[in-house]
Amino acid sequence: MQIKKEMKMADAIHRNYLLLPVINRLGIQLGFQDKTIEKVCSEQKVDVEFFLTILNAFLDTNDKLSKQLQVHSVKDVVAYLLKTHSYYLERIIPEIENRINLLIQHSQLSKDEFLLVKNFFEEYKKELYTHISLEEKVVYPYMIEIANAYHKKELSQSLRDKINSSPVTSYEKEHSDIEAKLFDLKNILIKYLPRPNDSYIRNRILVELFTLEQDLNDHSRIENNVLVPQITQMENTLLAQK
Template sequence: MLIEKDMNLADVLHHDHNLIPVINRFGIKLGFGDSTIEEICSDLNINLDFFLTITNTYHDPRYFANSHLKSFDVYLLVDYLKQTHKNYLNDRIPYIARLIKQLMEDTTEHKASMKLLENFYKEYVNELTRHIEREEKVVYPYVLKLEKAIDTAVFPDELTHQVKTYSITDYEKEHENVEEKLFDLKNIIIKYLPPTSNQNLCFSIIHELFILEKDLNEHARIEDTILVPKVESMEYVILNNKN
């Protein structure tokens, strides 16, 4: 399904409820009645093209954002990605931590195994947090600097040097390690955790991990298919302006 501006947002969510956290990151909260996407975006001052690009990319892995690529500024995208990080760190991750803690408290036997699970999850969270911080402290500021240079047509030598030494293409490779830990985490719970009486809680934890994984994958895909090409074209402009 292609998501378009004259569609009812409620209908879209009935079709794909995984988009709820995505629209939250744009500041849209549930309870919008029968409004269309266009109406909601104009009420909340959201860039419509950008909204459609993100929701479509998230919704359909085969969607390619070429036609909309040029119509919004990179800072919007960076803003969105930061909101996504905030959602992980402030909501999703602590929620799963609470579920795991509850699993520990509910279990009378196998306390040691539950403790191992909890520690492994903490390790995973630390790694994810480090990865996110790196993006926010290194990658995004770099991207914003590029955009500013192009907007103002001022190209400091220092920036040109940075473009030559650190290219955004390197950054695509940096996602893997965090993914592996999440993969292990799911397998440990499904295959190796001693059977507990509270299977429903295990289901909730696994379910949340799968949703988190899907969301992280979409997040990475948005970075790889929208952010990276956009930054590559900015890098190209800057290098050619210098020479």
């Protein structure tokens, strides 16, 4: 069942607590009382339709829902994605890193075993940072440039050259490597480290990794299944016009 604007904001969280960071990124903070989604959004000056589309696309991975995002502006979708990048870099990754550092103090891992996890995590982090930086410096500005040109119906020669040399689809493949690395990192913790006396810290790291994975999947789905087809269609329209 989809989330609707008549629903109480608190009930959306009770339905799926993983929506908490999603709601924060959209500009809504806790302390909803019994107010409906519509009321909270209007009080906190958030576009309720955009809010509902993002939440419903997170809860239901059916592509039809994410496609509804295409009625919203590329700029709004990109602004939301930028906030999720900051959330990963400033909150989630440092938190997982802290927990990994606790592994050496509170588990019976040898130095080598600890370093295996630590180095693997470092590699994952590096790859994620590189990916995010490419998107923020190159891909998102390009998408916004295309959307602006599309709305103005004006294509400069330099933008025409860019579309021909690196269309938006040329950035699409990137995500699978990051997903594979995260999957491997989880497996080191689940399968390959020796059995601990107490699994608590390892479990906590795994919960963080699974949560990050779900959030990242939603994020990449918006990039690949919403923005890329939308920008491709704009590129084609722009190239077709005289």
